[in-house]
Amino acid sequence: MxxxxxxxxxxxxxxxxxxxxxxxxxxxxxxxxxxxxxxxxxxxxxxxxxxxxxxxxxxxxxEKPQFVGLAAWLLENLYFLQSLSVIASAIATRVAISAIPFIRG
Known part of the structure; x- marks a missing residue:
């Protein structure tokens, strides 16, 4: 049973x-x-x-900034705006990681 x-x-x-x-x-x-x-x-x-x-x-x-001539060529070929985006992303990631408790950063 x-x-x-x-x-x-x-x-x-x-x-x-x-x-x-x-x-x-x-x-x-x-x-x-x-x-x-x-x-x-x-x-x-x-x-x-x-x-x-x-x-x-x-x-x-x-008025919006317009880049012409040498400034436009430098911004385009040196990828200045893209590098600013990468730096801003790195700073945002650093701030987000430092906001997590018990993680040293």
């Missing part, structure tokens, strides 16, 4: 374990694939909204 109860309990546990693993696999797949896409779209919408708000508040006659 004990073996019958044990077999029944293991059968029920096996069913629950299979459903748990199936749910875990499906949710992990969704978390890895769908969540970054949703967050990207959300960030894109937020940045687009902020950009449109900024453009609507700026005056029309605002």
């Amino acid at each position: 004990g073996a019958l109860i044990s077999a029944f309990a293991s059968f029920i546990a096996n069913i629950f374990m299979k459903s748990f693993l199936a749910n875990k696999i499906v949710l992990s797949f969704l978390f890895i694939t769908v969540l970054p896409i949703v967050l990207y779209n959300l960030a894109y919408e937020f940045i687009s909204l902020a950009y449109n708000l900024l453009i609507s508040t700026l005056p029309e006659e605002l």
